[in-house]
Amino acid sequence: xxxxxxxxRVTVNDVAREAGVSPATVSKALNDTxxxxxxxxxxxxxxxxxxGFVLDGVGxxxxxxxxxxxxxxxxxxxxxxxxxxxxxxxxxxxxxxxLVFLCDSRDDPLREQHYLRNLLERRAEGVIVTGRRxxxxxxxxxxxxxxxxxxxxxxxxxxxxxxxxxxxxxxVVDHLVALGRTRVAHITGPASHxxxxxxxxxxxxxxxxxxxxxxxxxxFGEWSEAWxxxxxxxxxxxxxxxxxxxxxxxxxxxxxVTERLRERGVRVPADIAVTGYDDWDVMVDGSRxxxxxxxxxxxxxxxxxxxxxxxxxxGRERPGIERIAPQLVSRASTLGEL
Amino acid sequence: xxxxxxxxRVTVNDVAREAGVSPATVSKALNDTxxxxxxxxxxxxxxxxxxGFVLDGVGxxxxxxxxxxxxxxxxxxxxxxxxxxxxxxxxxxxxxxxLVFLCDSRDDPLREQHYLRNLLERRAEGVIVTGRRxxxxxxxxxxxxxxxxxxxxxxxxxxxxxxxxxxxxxxVVDHLVALGRTRVAHITGPASHxxxxxxxxxxxxxxxxxxxxxxxxxxFGEWSEAWxxxxxxxxxxxxxxxxxxxxxxxxxxxxxVTERLRERGVRVPADIAVTGYDDWDVMVDGSRxxxxxxxxxxxxxxxxxxxxxxxxxxGRERPGIERIAPQLVSRASTLGEL
Numbered sequence: 001x002x003x004x005x006x007x008x009r010v011t012v013n014d015v016a017r018e019a020g021v022s023p024a025t026v027s028k029a030l031n032d033t034x035x036x037x038x039x040x041x042x043x044x045x046x047x048x049x050x051x052g053f054v055l056d057g058v059g060x061x062x063x064x065x066x067x068x069x070x071x072x073x074x075x076x077x078x079x080x081x082x083x084x085x086x087x088x089x090x091x092x093x094x095x096x097x098x099l100v101f102l103c104d105s106r107d108d109p110l111r112e113q114h115y116l117r118n119l120l121e122r123r124a125e126g127v128i129v130t131g132r133r134x135x136x137x138x139x140x141x142x143x144x145x146x147x148x149x150x151x152x153x154x155x156x157x158x159x160x161x162x163x164x165x166x167x168x169x170x171x172v173v174d175h176l177v178a179l180g181r182t183r184v185a186h187i188t189g190p191a192s193h194x195x196x197x198x199x200x201x202x203x204x205x206x207x208x209x210x211x212x213x214x215x216x217x218x219x220f221g222e223w224s225e226a227w228x229x230x231x232x233x234x235x236x237x238x239x240x241x242x243x244x245x246x247x248x249x250x251x252x253x254x255x256x257v258t259e260r261l262r263e264r265g266v267r268v269p270a271d272i273a274v275t276g277y278d279d280w281d282v283m284v285d286g287s288r289x290x291x292x293x294x295x296x297x298x299x300x301x302x303x304x305x306x307x308x309x310x311x312x313x314x315g316r317e318r319p320g321i322e323r324i325a326p327q328l329v330s331r332a333s334t335l336g337e338l
Numbered sequence: 339x340x341x342x343x344x345x346x347r348v349t350v351n352d353v354a355r356e357a358g359v360s361p362a363t364v365s366k367a368l369n370d371t372x373x374x375x376x377x378x379x380x381x382x383x384x385x386x387x388x389x390g391f392v393l394d395g396v397g398x399x400x401x402x403x404x405x406x407x408x409x410x411x412x413x414x415x416x417x418x419x420x421x422x423x424x425x426x427x428x429x430x431x432x433x434x435x436x437l438v439f440l441c442d443s444r445d446d447p448l449r450e451q452h453y454l455r456n457l458l459e460r461r462a463e464g465v466i467v468t469g470r471r472x473x474x475x476x477x478x479x480x481x482x483x484x485x486x487x488x489x490x491x492x493x494x495x496x497x498x499x500x501x502x503x504x505x506x507x508x509x510v511v512d513h514l515v516a517l518g519r520t521r522v523a524h525i526t527g528p529a530s531h532x533x534x535x536x537x538x539x540x541x542x543x544x545x546x547x548x549x550x551x552x553x554x555x556x557x558f559g560e561w562s563e564a565w566x567x568x569x570x571x572x573x574x575x576x577x578x579x580x581x582x583x584x585x586x587x588x589x590x591x592x593x594x595v596t597e598r599l600r601e602r603g604v605r606v607p608a609d610i611a612v613t614g615y616d617d618w619d620v621m622v623d624g625s626r627x628x629x630x631x632x633x634x635x636x637x638x639x640x641x642x643x644x645x646x647x648x649x650x651x652x653g654r655e656r657p658g659i660e661r662i663a664p665q666l667v668s669r670a671s672t673l674g675e676l
Contacts, residue, residue: 069460072440083421090442094449099456102410102440104428111432118437122407225624252620282590282620286563 010053019047070309071101071119071127073112073140075151080280081298082130085149088302089128096310098125107132116142126309128302129153134162134195145312149305150298157319159312161305163296164323165195166202171328172247172275172294173206179334181245181273183215187231187257188249191220196249199277203247215243223249228256236264244272245334251276251283251293258287258333273334279327289332296326348391357385408647409439409457409465411450411478413489418618419636420468423487426640427466434648436463445470454480464647466640467491472500472533483650487643488636495657497650499643501634502661503533504540509666510585510613510632511544517672519583519611521553525569525595526587529558534587537615541585553581561587566594574602582610583672589614589621589631596625596671611672617665627670634664 015030016023021044028034029044047053072089074082090100101124105112119127120142127144131137131151139155140146146153152160176184186203189196200218207214219234221227228248236242248254254276258268268274268289276284279295301324308318332338353368354361359382366372367382385391410427412420428438439462443450457465458480465482469475469489477493478484484491490498514522524541527534538556545552557572559565566586574580586592592614599606606612606627614622617633639662646656670676 069439071437086440087442090440094441094453097456099409099439099441099453099460101407101437102424102428103432103437104425106429115432115437118435122437252624255624286590286593 010051012053014051015044015048015053018051019044067123067125068097069099069101069122069124070313071103071115071124072130073103073105073115073127074130075105075107075112075132080278081132081150084298085130085302085305088299089149089306090302091299092303092306093310098310103127113141116140116144120144125313128305128309130302133193134165135193145309147305147309147312149301152321156321159308159318160321161301161308162321162323163298163301164325165199165296167323168277168294168296168326168328169199169202170206171326172277173203173210175292175328175330175334176245176247176273176275177207177210177212179245179269179273182212183241183243184212184245184247185215185235185243186218186247186249187228187235187253188218188220189223189227189253196220199249215241215245221253223252225252225256225259228253229260230256232257232260232264236261236266242266242272245274246272247275249277251278251280251287251291254291254293254333255283255287258289258291262288269332269334269336275334279329284329284331287333289337292331292334293329294326295329297324300324348389350391352389353382353386353391356389357382405461405463406435407437407439407460407462408651409441409453409462410468411441411443411453411465412468413443413445413450413470418616419470419488422636423468423640423643426637427487427644428640429637430641430644431648436648441465451479454478454482458482463651466643466647471531472503473531483647485643485647485650487639490659494659497646497656498659499639499646500659500661501636501639502663503537503634505661506615506632506634506664506666507537507540508544509664510615511541511548513630513666513668513672514583514585514611514613515545515548515550517583517607517611520550521579521581522550522583522585523553523573523581524556524585524587525566525573525591526556526558527561527565527591534558537587553579553583559591561590563590563594563597566591567598568594570595570598570602574599574604580604580610583612584610585613587615589616589618589625589629592629592631592671593621593625596627596629600626607670607672607674613672617667622667622669625671627675630669630672631667632664633667635662638662 012023012026016026026044028036029041072086093100103115127146128149129140129146130149133151136154137151139153139158148160152162186200188200191197204214219231221231246257248257254274258274261268266272276291276293279293284291284293350361350364353364364382366374367379410424431438441453465484466487467478467484468487471489474492475489477491477496486498490500524538526538542552557569559569584595586595592612596606596612604610614629614631617631622629622631
């Protein structure tokens, strides 16, 4: 087999020769500028296509001032939360002409500054800033249009897109109450996490609107299956009455809860209904029974952040915090096997 | 609070004024060109630093022909395999001056072409191509330096970096044999997957070097916990003798296996040792007992692909397939609780 000849970069001169016109005409035809007969424009385009000529985006950027590149700056690219957000943003931006730089700062402020400087040098048009927790973060230190996703900016003049945890908790409580449950316990992550604290508060507040009180104080611990098992042991070993529902702060916790309940001979959901949070496939499907949970629609958070960033680049500012409505996904852990 | 004044882009002229030199001198000082006294160069740099001036990377690219940007083109960015590879590559490249475009083709050849064309226009210097399966893939259709990661290129003249599955299977078999196990069964994913087929073959071949035969034919199914449970049921329900070890094709399968064994009162590892593959934290840690498994070092695959891409961009070609050695991580499912 003869190896293919190395591909030389096709130039404007090659296209001019192929089309039988001047290089200036090629430039006008491909950039849609100047006065040209449509037939000439067409024949130049066909010649460019035949030769596989690509317009020089770098030179064009210098002329237009646009680079059609933005960045996703993440403190935690490995995380389950950042990835769907990043992909949602990438898909929304790539549908236009934007390409996305992936900048993984690993929560290191020095690395973040290094990236921001690099992005300014390259004239990136904007940045989507994500984090792995919902606590507000300091605004970036760079004169670059930015939209914050998941972790909002601490500056209310910035634009942020975040999951609507209050709506999620409301969906769960209303679902459990609609199924006739009245003794709802709560097992969740560390009290040092904003999302754990606020979900516990909102859960209690929503139960109150139904005339109910939480079944005991919220149990704060870790975002792990092991904590779900341990907290379940504590819950069912004490107290005069058992809960008839356990609302969990994450799917990992909920999986541990269902596992320990099964081992203790407690039927889910006949005796105790269980709910998770996140709609994380391997936890939800691996759990027996499969988990009713909240899908926070992370991809939509990324897509919306991308739209708002494009708006901002175009000069349309929308300061403030926008919340993305989550979805309740009902499965066997509350409905039983169907 | 007074809103901060909008930041105007600092220009070469501003720096020249600040340093009391001509714009041409600023350019020479910051680009390290021309003849200048060191003190002049230094004072220009300090003026640039005070004003927060950033060099214009786009203009410089046009002059140097370099853009210091590469891409990671993934068919499956959401996948557990692509993400660690992508981050390994990104971290290796960012340590230099390279920024990484994230291009998620979602296994769509048209989207892949769209991205490649876009990357050529922007004069990206190269691309790392990843996939979600280890089957060889067609080379990309673009005159762009490329290195393939995880899924190798079908063209042996290309450069590919892949996990060394044969070494991984060898580590597992030798570990089980060293622990005195002689009846090693194998439960794995779909026979249509190259990784499932080759691991089964290599496992049998490695057992043969120890004078052992596999305990029954390999059980092909799905990459899921449910399949691990179902296959375990089949294994322990039939045959005159039980296996004393079950080598699994993935951590998900192994978690299902340990779960069903526990439910059937079979002790792990006292009666049957179990191994996984992938070192996926939530499966390994969630399993009871925790799983002995193979870590394929996906981050290292990404880092090595990045190094080889930088070599290729610099004109140093290293065609062929490079395999990254995996690591055996021993835990309770073979060693018992320590």
